[in-house]
Amino acid sequence: xxxxxxxxxxxxxxxxxxxxxxxxxxxxxxxxxxxxxxxxxxxxxxxxxxxxxxxxxxxxxxxxxxxxxxxxxxxxxxxxxxxxxxxxxxxxxxxxxxxxxxxxxxxxxxxxxxxxxxxxxxxxxxxxxxxxxxxxxxxxxxxxxxxxxxxxxxxxxxxxxxxxxxxxxxxxxxxxxxxxxxxxxxxxxxxxxxxxxxxxxxxxxxxxxxxxxxxxxxxxxxxxxxxxxxxxxxxxxxxxxxxxxxxxxxxxxxxxxxxxxxxxxxxxxxxxxxxxxxxxxxxxxxxxxxxxxxxxxxxxxxxxxxxxxxxxxxxxxxxxxxxxxxxxxxxxxxxxxxxxxxxxxxxxxxxxxxxxxxxxxxxxxxxxxxxxxxxxxxxxxxxxxxxxxxxxxxxxxxxxxxxxxxxxxxxxxxxxxxxxxxxxxxxxxxxxxxxxxxxxxxxxxxxxxxxxxxxxxxxxxxxxxxxxxxxxxxxxxxxxxxxxxxxxxxxxxxxxxxxxxxxxxxxxxxxxxxxxxxxxxxxxxxxxxxxxxxxxxxxxxxxxxxxxxxxxxxxxxxxxxxxxxxxxxxxxxxxxxxxxxxxxxxxxxxxxxxxxxxxxxxxxxxxxxxxxxxxxxxxxxxxxxxxxxxxxxxxxxxxxxxxxxxxxxxxxxxxxxxxxxxxxxxxxxxxxxxxxxxxxxxxxxxxxxxxxxxxxxxxxxxxxxxxxxxxxxxxxxxxxxxxxxxxxxxxxxxxxxxxxxxxxxxxxxxxxxxxxxxxxxxxxxxxxxxxxxxxxxxxxxxxxxxxxxxxxxxxxxxxxxxxxxxxxxxxxxxxxxxxxxxxxxxxxxxxxxxxxxxxxxxxxxxxxxxxxxxxxxxxxxxxxxxxxxxxxxxxxxxxxxxxxxxxxxxx
RNA sequence: GCACGGGUAGCUCAGUGGUAGAGCGGCUGUCUUACACACAGUUGGUCAGGGGUUCAAAUCCCUUCCCGUGUACCA
Numbered sequence: 001x002x003x004x005x006x007x008x009x010x011x012x013x014x015x016x017x018x019x020x021x022x023x024x025x026x027x028x029x030x031x032x033x034x035x036x037x038x039x040x041x042x043x044x045x046x047x048x049x050x051x052x053x054x055x056x057x058x059x060x061x062x063x064x065x066x067x068x069x070x071x072x073x074x075x076x077x078x079x080x081x082x083x084x085x086x087x088x089x090x091x092x093x094x095x096x097x098x099x100x101x102x103x104x105x106x107x108x109x110x111x112x113x114x115x116x117x118x119x120x121x122x123x124x125x126x127x128x129x130x131x132x133x134x135x136x137x138x139x140x141x142x143x144x145x146x147x148x149x150x151x152x153x154x155x156x157x158x159x160x161x162x163x164x165x166x167x168x169x170x171x172x173x174x175x176x177x178x179x180x181x182x183x184x185x186x187x188x189x190x191x192x193x194x195x196x197x198x199x200x201x202x203x204x205x206x207x208x209x210x211x212x213x214x215x216x217x218x219x220x221x222x223x224x225x226x227x228x229x230x231x232x233x234x235x236x237x238x239x240x241x242x243x244x245x246x247x248x249x250x251x252x253x254x255x256x257x258x259x260x261x262x263x264x265x266x267x268x269x270x271x272x273x274x275x276x277x278x279x280x281x282x283x284x285x286x287x288x289x290x291x292x293x294x295x296x297x298x299x300x301x302x303x304x305x306x307x308x309x310x311x312x313x314x315x316x317x318x319x320x321x322x323x324x325x326x327x328x329x330x331x332x333x334x335x336x337x338x339x340x341x342x343x344x345x346x347x348x349x350x351x352x353x354x355x356x357x358x359x360x361x362x363x364x365x366x367x368x369x370x371x372x373x374x375x376x377x378x379x380x381x382x383x384x385x386x387x388x389x390x391x392x393x394x395x396x397x398x399x400x401x402x403x404x405x406x407x408x409x410x411x412x413x414x415x416x417x418x419x420x421x422x423x424x425x426x427x428x429x430x431x432x433x434x435x436x437x438x439x440x441x442x443x444x445x446x447x448x449x450x451x452x453x454x455x456x457x458x459x460x461x462x463x464x465x466x467x468x469x470x471x472x473x474x475x476x477x478x479x480x481x482x483x484x485x486x487x488x489x490x491x492x493x494x495x496x497x498x499x500x501x502x503x504x505x506x507x508x509x510x511x512x513x514x515x516x517x518x519x520x521x522x523x524x525x526x527x528x529x530x531x532x533x534x535x536x537x538x539x540x541x542x543x544x545x546x547x548x549x550x551x552x553x554x555x556x557x558x559x560x561x562x563x564x565x566x567x568x569x570x571x572x573x574x575x576x577x578x579x580x581x582x583x584x585x586x587x588x589x590x591x592x593x594x595x596x597x598x599x600x601x602x603x604x605x606x607x608x609x610x611x612x613x614x615x616x617x618x619x620x621x622x623x624x625x626x627x628x629x630x631x632x633x634x635x636x637x638x639x640x641x642x643x644x645x646x647x648x649x650x651x652x653x654x655x656x657x658x659x660x661x662x663x664x665x666x667x668x669x670x671x672x673x674x675x676x677x678x679x680x681x682x683x684x685x686x687x688x689x690x691x692x693x694x695x696x697x698x699x700x701x702x703x704x705x706x707x708x709x710x711x712x713x714x715x716x717x718x719x720x721x722x723x724x725x726x727x728x729x730x731x732x733x734x735x736x737x738x739x740x741x742x743x744x745x746x747x748x749x750x751x752x753x754x755x756x757x758x759x760x761x762x763x764x765x766x767x768x769x770x771x772x773x774x775x776x777x778x779x780x781x782x783x784x785x786x787x788x789x790x791x792x793x794x795x796x797x798x799x800x801x802x803x804x805x806x807x808x809x810x811x812x813x814x815x816x817x818x819x820x821x822x823x824x825x826x827x828x829x830x831x832x833x834x835x836x837x838x839x840x841x842x843x844x845x846x847x848x849x850x851x852x853x854x855x856x857x858x859x860x861x862x863x864x865x866x867x868x869x870x871x872x873x874x875x876x877x878x879x880x881x882x883x884x885x886x887x888x889x890x891x
Numbered sequence: 892g893c894a895c896g897g898g899u900a901g902c903u904c905a906g907u908g909g910u911a912g913a914g915c916g917g918c919u920g921u922c923u924u925a926c927a928c929a930c931a932g933u934u935g936g937u938c939a940g941g942g943g944u945u946c947a948a949a950u951c952c953c954u955u956c957c958c959g960u961g962u963a964c965c966a
Contacts, residue, residue: 495961861909
């Protein structure tokens with residue numbers, strides 16, 4: 001037994017159990033089980049993704065929930081999978097193409113071949129993250145792994161599209177969208193991040209066509225002046241009332257454009273006059289429509305100027321053109337001023353470049369079941385944790401806009417719409433297409449291609465990736481599975497995708513499945529670095545979880561992270577915390593090793609349990625309760641902390657240290673056995689409670705301590721949680737309370753004794769003899785344990801002990817404890833030590849006396865509080881007297 | 892601008908009316924027989940500032956400042 005290594009080595013153990021669990025089908029969910037169901041669907045990571053700390057946090061929580069649910073006797077489905085991630089994956093393969101010699105683009109390859117290339121890439125390199133999740137110990141049902149483009153999921157996406165189309169909620173229209181000029185696709189509003197930018201505000205003179213003056217107009221985008229079709233002023237603005245209806249000369253590609261009135265213009269902002277450029281600004285577009293203005297588009301899809309009438313700018317990049325246009329305007333003498341200006345610019349979440357408002361033909365969705373989705377969260381049918389996210393959610397739903405679901409990509413679900421060949425061009429240029437056009441027979445929408453494909457042309461666009469992910473909670477399940485496991489129990493995800501994913505899944509659940517997709521949503525915190533910055537590749541501040549697993553073990557990583565992950569705020573990641581997780585695993589391992597070194601417990605008919613035994617079992621019972629409470633509230637840090645402090649502080653530092661002598665040779669068998677029984681009970685319960693968070697080491701020790709053998713070899717993973725009720729079942733509350741009081745007094749006395757030794761600079765291992773003058777009769781067992789805990793040869797009770805003057809002493813719950821020493825140390829040092837403590841105590845006494853002298857306090861505070869204060873004061877006064885006599889004895 | 896979250900020991904964080912806590916770090920001892928990934932002791936705090944309610948405030952209320960997040964935008 002003793003040949004076990006001194007330090008825990010997680011790597012081998014973790015791999016061993018991951019393999020065994022999977023071989024034995026421990027993660028597999030049985031839809032026909034009669035047990036109550038518990039289910040989670042994984043937030044599918046991008047198939048291109050690699051594991052980062054956010055995933056670790058998120059999936060550890062899911063694993064904890066799943067494993068705990070299994071212990072509670074539930075049939076658990078944790079359904080894994082990956083997301084095809086349209087833009088990211090396509091970009092990945094395009095990057096490969098660009099590296100070839102000569103470099104190629106997807107257009108060189110052609111759509112069909114390109115999509116095949118992406119599939120090949122996916123088969124070869126995709127899903128690394130799945131392997132990584134396995135290394136973390138995730139107990140997903142890997143036999144049910146799904147992919148958002150697999151041949152079961154994909155038809156569901158098309159079906160959803162077709163149904164919504166037929167319902168009139170999906171339409172195709174020519175509208176202003178967020179255009180990414182690098183990726184050359186439209187994006188949804190959610191994919192645009194408004195970012196403060198240091199810009200310039202240019203004020204430009206627009207001359208009145210009749211020569212009667214000029215109008216000053218401010219803009220941040222002078223490169224679009226050629227697309228101005230009007231200048232607008234507020235109708236209530238007296239400064240400009242007389243100008244409405246006149247015309248000004250557009251400064252670039254000079255022509256007359258009207259001055260119009262529109263309430264959208266803020267009187268107080270800038271000059272009070274606004275250039276109207278409907279093709280390149282969302283609100284200008286609205287103003288343009290309202291006033292029936294022309295739309296002049298002067299930008300290409302990739303953000304270059306397209307304006308042959310302005311040869312100096314034509315073909316230039318939009319930002320180069322901005323500078324150049326100002327040069328031209330200045331040369332014309334039309335530049336009034338340039339100011340620094342901070343405004344918000346929409347940045348593409350995907351490519352990090354400013355998006356361009358662009359008029360284009362796209363597919364849009366009017367969200368279904370918005371009302372049901374809002375109510376479900378408002379009335380608590382779906383519970384958000386932390387609760388404050390419900391407000392964010394509600395706010396978004398209130399101002400919800402139609403969702404632009406088409407993307408100009410090739411990798412993804414192609415829009416299941418076909419146009420009749422001879423009319424295809426005309427149809428695709430129509431300003432709006434909807435269900436009525438389908439009724440006319442010119443367009444076909446369906447899951448399967450039309451029966452006569454040669455007569456049809458399919459829409460070129462693909463769907464937004466989130467248009468498939470929003471079906472994830474049910475489109476991943478077959479009917480049998482859905483009957484058992486839908487709606488799912490918990491969803492664990494980051495608050496950053498509350499709109500992208502969570503809200504949309506709720507709507508989809510109500511629209512396509514049997515209602516809500518999940519009952520609880522747990523929003524994790526965001527993992528930041530120690531400076532509080534988000535972890536990102538570009539900052540290089542994101543540790544590699546696999547590296548952390550290699551150095552600290554998956555269990556160490558999980559435990560360390562959970563211990564610092566608060567609910568409701570962000571986590572600042574500190575590798576030290578992970579090291580603590582590893583240290584904890586080592587502590588656990590060694591405590592188990594200590595037990596293994598003792599051999600089997602005998603079969604004693606009357607094991608003699610003492611106060612410390614009962615005390616630790618009572619604490620174990622409390623731990624059960626605390627853990628259950630923490631789970632009920634989804635407080636994973638509380639759960640982890642409770643496990644940590646019970647084991648390290650209560651079990652190892654107090655209990656084990658107090659019982660070590662029971663295990664030595666020659667110890668009383670009845671006590672020895674009581675101790676071994678207690679240790680076994682504690683470890684058995686504890687490992688079960690710990691298993692959800694540190695599954696590998698818990699399972700390993702469960703096996704090596706022989707708990708599995710006693711249970712027919714069944715792994716801990718499949719073992720139900722031991723019942724807390726059975727603990728201390730034979731004892732009444734009074735006996736328990738009495739034993740616990742004795743144990744508490746013992747531990748407190750041991751602390752005092754150790755303090756006393758330390759104060760006199762005696763080494764921890766210095767064998768001294770204490771003498772206790774007890775206030776009540778004390779048994780020898782307790783005295784012996786006190787001596788052991790205090791690192792002393794003895795701590796015998798002697799009611800008649802008369803301490804020589806100057807004997808160091810301290811007050812313990814058992815009575816005065818003396819440390820008789822010969823040749824007492826430095827008198828000066830001793831005097832100053834006592835004086836210091838006296839000073840401190842006197843201060844406390846003054847404070848306490850003032851409090852008790854306050855009539856309001858005594859009258860109005862609860863009696864218990866007042867009593868407590870009195871007890872405290874009397875204790876201090878006793879100690880003060882003691883110190884004073886010690887001081888006197890020194891002279 | 893609006894909304895939400897946060898500011899407690901050197902660091903990471905607990906603590907929602909009753910003596911300010913944990914772990915790590917620092918310092919001092921100890922290789923005491925499960926564990927030096929350890930043990931024992933110890934040092935650290937005008938609980939962001941100000942005001943209020945209360946016998947009693949880190950905790951409740953008001954206010955200011957700082958950090959973070961979301962959201963809306965005016966060129």
